[in-house]
Amino acid sequence: SAVISQKPSRDICQRGTSLTIQCQVDSQVTMMFWYRQQPGQSLTLIATANQGSEATYESGFVIDKFPISRPNLTFSTLTVSNMSPEDSSIYLCSVGGTGGYAEAFFGQGTRLTVV
Amino acid sequence: GENVEQHPSTLSVQEGDSAVIKCTYSDSASNYFPWYKQELGKRPQLIIDIRSNVGEKKDQRIAVTLNKTAKHFSLHITETQPEDSAVYFCAASSGYSTLTFGKGTMLLVSP
Numbered sequence: 001s002a003v004i005s006q007k008p009s010r011d012i013c014q015r016g017t018s019l020t021i022q023c024q025v026d027s028q029v030t031m032m033f034w035y036r037q038q039p040g041q042s043l044t045l046i047a048t049a050n051q052g053s054e055a056t057y058e059s060g061f062v063i064d065k066f067p068i069s070r071p072n073l074t075f076s077t078l079t080v081s082n083m084s085p086e087d088s089s090i091y092l093c094s095v096g097g098t099g100g101y102a103e104a105f106f107g108q109g110t111r112l113t114v115v
Numbered sequence: 116g117e118n119v120e121q122h123p124s125t126l127s128v129q130e131g132d133s134a135v136i137k138c139t140y141s142d143s144a145s146n147y148f149p150w151y152k153q154e155l156g157k158r159p160q161l162i163i164d165i166r167s168n169v170g171e172k173k174d175q176r177i178a179v180t181l182n183k184t185a186k187h188f189s190l191h192i193t194e195t196q197p198e199d200s201a202v203y204f205c206a207a208s209s210g211y212s213t214l215t216f217g218k219g220t221m222l223l224v225s226p
Contacts, residue, residue, distance in 0.1 A: 034116065042204060042216045042217065042219050043204065043216045044216075045214070092159075103147075103149065103164070104149070104161070104206075104214055105160050107158065108158050109158055
């Protein structure tokens, strides 16, 4: 499976500010995704990062709050904008496998605390 | 859309016992069912998956079974060890679509 590097690994941010999380993969991948995992909870898909086009957002998530870039097949960023304490969570990028199914391999995650 | 239910939410076993975690799904078009293990503070790791064309798959001490008629699948861990303690997530998807995750099961294996 691909090696996925995500940074920062953690950050503490002031409310009202924005944080950009980076995800770098060591090989070209078609599918990249961004998930949120609130403390003690399951994984919730934020959006699918599409190379060369706008990201596809899941219900409850909007581009103004979570803008995503995907400039090439190995890199993506997620920005958490105008943060509030409710945005405190772990954010994970994931990439699809090559088996033709929706396999997902995860980066190590970014633990975000908003104060 | 797909809905995945996972039970139990917590499971405590003694070392050496077996553990079973069960999931049900709602979308009959789902054909891919992975299981993830997440240790505290770490990323979810894919431990085993099953496709809809098979009913059972084994990998050493872990196995997954799938009943497409009843729309449920299960994770079986035999001879549990303390290092099996973690949160386990099931998920489901159809084709290239995104994964829908269950709420997770916290497994605690006591020595």
